Structures are given as C-alpha cells and as structure tokens.
Amino acid sequence: MLCVRTNAQHTDAIMGQLILAGAQGFEWRDQSIDPAIPENEVQLITYGTYQDLQPFVDLATPLDGVLGDIALLEIQTVNWAESWKAYFKPLRISPRLAVVPSWEKVEIPSHVHVIRVDPGSAFGTGQHATTALCLRALDLHQTEQGLGTLLDMGCGTGILGLGAHLLGADRIVMIDNDPLAIDVAQSNLDELGLTQHFELHCKETPLDDQRFDTVVANILAPVLIHQAKALSQAVDEGGCLLLSGILTSQITEVETAYSEFGLLRRRLQCEGEWALLWLER
Numbered sequence: 001m002l003c004v005r006t007n008a009q010h011t012d013a014i015m016g017q018l019i020l021a022g023a024q025g026f027e028w029r030d031q032s033i034d035p036a037i038p039e040n041e042v043q044l045i046t047y048g049t050y051q052d053l054q055p056f057v058d059l060a061t062p063l064d065g066v067l068g069d070i071a072l073l074e075i076q077t078v079n080w081a082e083s084w085k086a087y088f089k090p091l092r093i094s095p096r097l098a099v100v101p102s103w104e105k106v107e108i109p110s111h112v113h114v115i116r117v118d119p120g121s122a123f124g125t126g127q128h129a130t131t132a133l134c135l136r137a138l139d140l141h142q143t144e145q146g147l148g149t150l151l152d153m154g155c156g157t158g159i160l161g162l163g164a165h166l167l168g169a170d171r172i173v174m175i176d177n178d179p180l181a182i183d184v185a186q187s188n189l190d191e192l193g194l195t196q197h198f199e200l201h202c203k204e205t206p207l208d209d210q211r212f213d214t215v216v217a218n219i220l221a222p223v224l225i226h227q228a229k230a231l232s233q234a235v236d237e238g239g240c241l242l243l244s245g246i247l248t249s250q251i252t253e254v255e256t257a258y259s260e261f262g263l264l265r266r267r268l269q270c271e272g273e274w275a276l277l278w279l280e281r
Helices: 008-020 050-060 080-087 129-144 159-167 179-192 221-226 228-233 248-259
Strands: 002-007 027-029 041-046 091-094 097-100 113-116 149-153 171-176 198-202 212-218 235-247 264-271 274-280
Touching (some): 008 050, 091 129, 113 159, 129 235, 129 274, 149 159, 159 171, 159 179, 159 212, 221 235, 228 235, 248 264
Parallel strands (some): 149 212, 212 235
Antiparallel strands (some): 002 041, 027 041, 091 097, 235 274
C-alpha cells in the first residue's frame, strides 16, 4: 500500500502525475472519513505489490504539496467484501432523507424516506460531505419548488437519483462515464425494483438537446469547470443547478465558469472544506 499525505488543493495534481506514471487509482481519505487524520490533510492511497509501488515513491517525493515521507506499507489480507461494511452505517441526512445500507434494519420515522444503497466500487454512500450537501439541497429544493425532471451527472452509486425519486421527482436520468459505476447504480435499482423509473447512460457529457428542471453534479471542480457549457445547457429556463465536489477555495472559479452561461448563485452551502453551489437560470 502506498500512502501520499497532502492537502486538498494539491490532490488533483499529485493524482494526475501518478496516474500518468501508471497508478491504477486512488482511495481518498480525509477527516470526514477518518477522524484521526489531521484537519485539511488528505491521504491518497493506492494498492499493489512492493515492487510495483516503489517507483511511485521516487516520483511523488519531490512533488509540490506532499507532506512528509511517502509511506510504503505491507497490509494484511482482509476480506474486503465484508470488512468495509463496518464503516457504512445508517445516516440521517436531511429532514426527509436517511441513507441505510441494504443489510441494516433500523427504525426510521414515518415521514423520513430511506435510501437503501450498496456502494460496490462506486462513490456515494452519504458519508462524505459532498454527497450529504447534495441530498440536503435536493430535499430543500423539493420543499420550495419541486424537483420536476432531474439529471444526475456523475451518478456513482445512484444515491442522489434514488433520493430524488423518493422526494417525488417526475423523471430521472443518471449519467456516469465509468461503466463500473453504471453497473453499481443498475444493481441498486434492480435490488429496489425501481429500474423502470430511471434512465441510465454511460457517457462523458449530458444528453444532447435534453433540458431538465433540476441538474445535480457531484464531481471534482476541474471537471465541473470543463463541463460548464454542457451542464449549463442541460438546465431548463427557471431551472436549478446543484454543483458539489467543490473545495471552498475553488468556489469563485467554478461560479465564474457557470455565470458565463447565465447560471447565477441562489445559495452557497458549506460543510468543512467542501461547498455546494446552488445556481439558477
């Protein structure tokens, strides 16, 4: 296991360099995942044999933003299919939404909708601040105006689409560019018997010429900026665009990119170092 300690503003650059060198992917840990991690620190974890990971130590050591020495550790074999469940617990997200693992049985007030989801290999359990911010915003928007038709861009497990369905969205389209994420989302829909209520697409961008009353995208800020035109065009007149995956230090840059396409801020919601931009056309 290779562990690179850094801070949030350097994670994209460091991951990019290591992926270009052949790293297969990263697990992101911060204080919201592990309270023992210092505030504002991010740990980037990747796995492999000692021989395969050693070159990444030499590559990462001189990179800007690396904190301390690069850790290259041996780990004991663990039954990950079961052990990760210890960290995924029922969570009350908003006044009307709770996220509950499919294997848990809990008592929930009758007015609270339960999102039952298994993460598999995709992002989205409600435990991370960005997912929670999106679900709370969807709950509030439904209360104030209604969700109408909804696009979930970068759907991961499908947790935001499932929440929107429970809140009463009229039609839901979920898109992700990762086939594994689409498989996980499809599996969650199949498990709940909800496949007929959703459209799933494996794509890089929103569907051509389709407009939605509500668009939600929980993606990292550089991707949101790159997708600003396409996501803006997916928002219908009077529609709402909810953007998360944004560090508080990146708010201005993201907001500026979308203001050029007629999307203006209605609200800004923050939790720790993460932000959600609530924009409207």
